[in-house]
Amino acid sequence: MNKVAITECKRYDSKKLREAILETIANSDFPTLEGKTVLLKTNILSDSSPDKHITTNPSFVKELATICKERGASTVYIGDSPALPGHSFKGEGCKIAEVCRETESQWADFSKKTVSKHIWQNIEVPIAAIVFDVDVVITVPKMKTHQLMYTTGAVKNMFGIIPGLNKSPMHLKARSPENFAKFLLSLYDARTPDYAIMDGIIAMEGAGPANGTPRQVGYIIGSKCGIAVDFAQATIMGYDPMDIPILNQAKKRDKNADDIEYTILNAKDCVIDDFRRIAVKKKNLVSSLILPFFTRYFDRKRASKRQEPIFIHDRCRKCKKCVDICPAKALSLDSGKIQLKEEKCIRCYCCHEMCPFDAIKID
Ligand code: SF4
Ligand code: SF4
Incomplete structure (x- = not known):
């Protein structure tokens, strides 16, 4: 104990x-x-x-x-x-x-x-x-x-x-x-x-x-x-x-x-009743018992069900920290704006973590 x-x-x-x-x-x-x-x-x-x-x-x-x-x-x-x-x-x-x-x-x-x-x-x-x-x-x-x-x-x-x-x-x-x-x-x-x-x-x-x-x-x-x-x-x-x-x-x-x-x-x-938590996505029988057998493929599927990052362009200072950290190479700075390739994004939220200007939201 x-x-x-x-x-x-x-x-x-x-x-x-x-x-x-x-x-x-x-x-x-x-x-x-x-x-x-x-x-x-x-x-x-x-x-x-x-x-x-x-x-x-x-x-x-x-x-x-x-x-x-x-x-x-x-x-x-x-x-x-x-x-x-x-x-x-x-x-x-x-x-x-x-x-x-x-x-x-x-x-x-x-x-x-x-x-x-x-x-x-x-x-x-x-x-x-x-x-x-x-x-x-x-x-x-x-x-x-x-x-x-x-x-x-x-x-x-x-x-x-x-x-x-x-x-x-x-x-x-x-x-x-x-x-x-x-x-x-x-x-x-x-x-x-x-x-x-x-x-x-x-x-x-x-x-x-x-x-x-x-x-x-x-x-x-x-x-x-x-x-x-x-x-x-x-x-x-x-x-x-x-x-x-x-x-x-x-x-x-x-x-x-x-x-x-x-x-x-x-x-x-010591519970703080009104603490603002991240909403928990509950798993169902399929995702908890069947999907783990097909880890790689379903990791991608499960990730795609999570909300993708949303870029608030008028807050963005183009520091490119999000581009540097993105493990999936889903981000680029093109035409003066951060661009997201949705199909590449694995919803890891590293970009959201690293943005110093609160210019990325997760719904
Ligand atoms: S959520 Fe992850 S994969 Fe998607 S754009 Fe941000 S850092 Fe890249
Ligand atoms: S980290 Fe934030 S401020 Fe910097 S380029 Fe990305 S979205 Fe813009």
Whole structure:
């Protein structure tokens, strides 16, 4: 049974954060750090300002890094690798680089050194070598909705250990939410974090993970098990956790995956009734029992039933981030406008995630 600690914390105020993080880790099997190297794997989807609440809040990361040092960590690394072209991302815009300077932590450049691993269906992926080099990995996700997977979370946050644009082809290889969930769980298994702690103080509701609305939730969730943190998150958001593809797959492979002891607050007592969730598309008998036998073909069919992205051209600044990330090469900038080749689109919503100007909508 996994211990999950949920503590109340309403603001990113240093004193309150410190108290709440200490209470969380004291009640959820936090690992010993004496003499160990530690990586805080933050959620930096894009290098956006903290007031957009797309990224793990820098004040949260700062208190956590400070606590890790006080607990004897020999070196604290902080890092993530958003799906951006090029190397040497530093996290200046999201203020995590500033946290590194203030706490004398080291920024971890995930693209600097990678190792290749075979994971789900023997797909070979490059993974940031640092996650295997450090003694302790702590995943530090932000509580957010997600257009494809309904929620982000501790498991999904580990997708960032695949550096930069190497991530997007994985959407082509695992197109349906179910297969993408299996892929993410295999990646999580490749380097299971030693602890997970979620910034759910100001979450994101609506069209997450990048273009939703900040929402005061006021909780920190910690556990030795990231999957258990994600069960708690889904419950607080008002989802049936079994509707979340990652959690559904986690439960299929381990019937005890949702066996949780809540040591402080129970997630069921923290539900935000009017939290704006992504609508769940329920599966029927055919799609759940018959289609999986014909995975590749039906992945495409199921994808085509999902809503395609809609481009709001008068908001578009032609930055081409959507074009760069699209794994299906379905987008181009032609005649001064972003053009979508519908037949190529696999409805992965990476373009929606990456658009910095909220110029892409999913109905
Ligand atoms: S257009 Fe957007 S949703 Fe369609 S495949 Fe490309 S990135 Fe994915
Ligand atoms: S990412 Fe957004 S703003 Fe940039 S080109 Fe695409 S639609 Fe336009």
